[in-house]
Amino acid sequence: MGEEIKTVLIVDDEENARIGLSKLLSQEGYQVSSAANAGEALEYLSREPVSLVISDINMPEMNGLSFLREIHNHHPGTHVIMITAYGGVESYLEAMNLGAFEYIHKPVKLDELKSVMRKIAN
Incomplete structure (x- = not known):
């Protein structure tokens, strides 16, 4: 914590969500910047460091929780905020245990x- 957020990567399979947040x-x-799925986002992160990733939880192929695990394994200094329209207590607890900074319900x-x-910057 304590770093200014300058660059943000939005990861969501819903185009309207990516466009709106962007x-x-x-x-x-x-x-x-934005990515339509976790694979695209991981590829982006391998080329470009970002201060913050904002990721949906429910995505095809690799869900947001698996993606969060990958971020923390390969990009440990990257802050992550998880967003979801469907989340419950279990996914909240798992996201927080995997290192998400926060968990926000859609619409954001x-x-x-x-x-x-x-809070991340302080």
Whole structure:
């Protein structure tokens, strides 16, 4: 913790979610990239370091929890916020145990997201 967030990678199989979050965060001054799935995101992370990953939990091929595990194994300094429309207590606990900084329910509210991002920076 204690580092300024400059670059954000949004990972979500729903295009509208990626576009919406990208626009909101870009307007706030962040450099934002996006990926449609975990495999694409891992490939991106192997080339470009980011300050923060915001990832959906429910994705095809590799779900967000498996993706979170991969991030922490290969990019341990990267902060991760998990987002979901379907999550329950079990997925929340698993995400937090795997090292997620926070777990936010969709639809993501900009004020809530900014508050979590401020906590990461402090």
